[in-house]
Amino acid sequence: MKHDNSFAVDVMPSVEIRMREMLGHGTAASHACRHLDAGGNRVRARLALDTARILGLPEATNIAVAAASELLHNASLVHDDLQDGDTTRRGQPALWARFGAASALCAGDLLLSAAYAALVSAATSRTGRAVAVMHEAVAATIAGQVDDLSATSDLSFERAIDIAGAKSGPLIALPVRLCLILAEIEDDRHVMRAATLLASGYQIADDLSDLEGDRLAGTTNIVATSINAGHSVSSARARAAAYARAQLAASRDAARTVPRRAGLPLAALADRVETGLAGMRVMEADHAT
Template sequence: MTNDNLFVLTENAVCAAAGENGLVSEAYHYHLAAGGGRFRAKLGIHAGERFALSPTTIVALAASCELLHNASLIHDDLQDGDKYRRGQQSVWARYGADTAICAGDYLLSASYKCLANAQTNQLGKLISHLHDRTAVVIEGQAQDLQSDALPRTSTAYRRTAEAKSGPLLALPLELAALAAGQEALIEPIRSATTLFALGYQMADDLSDAAKDFKAGAHNVIWMFEPETDFQRAVIEAAHLTRTVLQEAKEACSALPFDLGSLMVRHADKMLAQLPAQEAA
């Protein structure tokens, strides 16, 4: 089965998990219709193919990770007060906070249902691992929500960014490794993906730097005193982001089974979009 066919099956599984009736289902389908790169699903498909997992198992892992990611987005928009995502109103802004909470909770539960379809004798480990990594994401989100009270240091920023973004990017590869009986690869996968996730979050912050600076929101630029010289802070943050992404590329390239190649290509795209290294 081709990669494209697996992606279509995964997308169908993600959409089907929401059901067809009720306000929560409507809110979730509305959220999905806005698009998104489905990057975590693609990571799961890529890793599953490299480990020669069955198509059914690959779709189960990829869809589970994508459902979990979208659950986090719906809740994140509500907690951050973001009224728009991907060019349209966020779920809470359109349907209200109560429906957004229910929609996110539903997708979180649906991710476990999708994972249960995996054809592997490691299913118990997969379910436990999904919970463990979700717990880290929740803690990272809690830290992010308290960021105003945290010191504006590289250590504090890194800890929050890695906890919030890292697990959901590592999870597709980790689940595939577990399903394939390659538990020894979990640590190198996590190490490389954590670096990638940090660079990913930093690059994402830079794309929102002006908006976050105006709102006083948590952003990588705060490590460089943007209130004194905003443009210089952006340039310094971009330099640090470039360094982290280069380190991430090296770590991802070193992963066996070609597991890191999608992240390497994505890191190259992010590097190309970073602000210039020197002020105009």
């Protein structure tokens, strides 16, 4: 899907270059680059760039935050695919399926560490605080992943939604939180709520479009939890779609209360996911098949 923001499009090549610079050279770096080269919509990088523009941050900072957020997201994808045994990603073999588990572990570690280097690649007086907030987001993501890994087949609809939000929310909130910190705005209390609701609303939309495939593959699917609990397929679909719309509306409301209008790109993302509820994919799922 094309992005309609010309500013973001102009700076994205610099973000792509920064990500690769931070990975350096060698086998693990080339595996990590191979993963980056396979595509992805760079939603988190674009969110960072759009938010930074509203806050009037310097371009060097914008590129650093965008590259850091995206490196972290890709680290989580590489390690999640390995843990979940997902064999494909972005229509290609997952990194572990192509190069082996040990290589994917190394490449994911390198991506994770490179995210911190990218974050400090633009000098600011608030680097320490930004690093601390990034670790907070990583720790929260890992906690969400642990919950996801321990989810059983009798998972309830509500719990599945909570897990989706807990796992993906922190890394969606992160670019916005980092921009606020670097703009010296401490009030980020609505960002996490907006991002968590957006993440779960998105996951429902994605699971609606993947329902048949996930049921065949036996993969966790939020809509399928309703079917497992006795709903008909059409009632489970309707219930999930209504729930997703409510989550996305609440996400937008929370995003609009972020200071200095810095939540508007997050609100726009919620809009795009809602538009996409008919089946169009606007973000990359953590469980893309």
